[in-house]
Amino acid sequence: MKISRREFFTKTIQGAAIIAVPAVLGSVLESCSQSNPAMPSSAAGLATINVTPNNNTIALDINSSSPLANVGSAALVQFSSGSLLVDRPGKSTFNALSSVCTHQGCIISNYDAPSQQFICPCHGSRFSNSGQVTQGPAGAPLTQYQSQFINNQLIIKI
Ligand code: FES
Structure with a gap:
């Protein structure tokens, strides 16, 4: 069967597209599902504190046995409907943040104390x-x- 130059060209482009699209899609999906790249050696898993909220309020006793006892510390505060990241940058200063990574929803569970950054274990986002x-x-x-x-x-x- 003889095909025209135009038909040959069209079929060649379609064939290339069929091969190229999955390859490009595959590399994009792979980059989204990669495990965490570089975790700094100074980063560590957060200590956890389990609490029961009362009227949408969490009350944490910050005593000498608390993971938040020292300036520079941080913890993952867990409760039945979620969890929060809490750190203590100053003697009377605390930050409370959502622990749900805004990339793909992993729970952020690592803290790098020297840089005061929280690090997502899934793809390495830092906050x-x-x-x-x-x-x-x-x-x-x-x-x-x-x-x-x-x-x-x-x-x-x-
Ligand atoms: S879910 Fe991807 S970096 Fe956190």
Whole structure:
């Protein structure tokens, strides 16, 4: 069977597209599903604190046995409907952030104390302790929650 030059050209382009599209799609999907690239050696898994909220409020006793006892510490505060990242940059200063990564929803569970950054275990996004993205792939900041530190108790509104 003889085909025209135009038909040959059209079939060649279609064939190339059939081969190229899955290859490009595959590399995009692979980059989205890669495990965490470089985790700094100074990063560590967060200590966890389990709490039961009361009227959308969490109350944490910050005593000498708390994972948040020292300035520079951080913890993952877990409760039945979710969890929060909490760090203590100053003696009476705390930050409370959503622990859900804004990239693909993994729970952020690592903290790099020297840089005061939270690090997502899935693809390595990093967030400052005010929730701002310092390294992607995440593109949006973490939600920040209001907190008050009174009489060695940290009160967080969720
Ligand atoms: S889910 Fe991808 S970096 Fe957090």
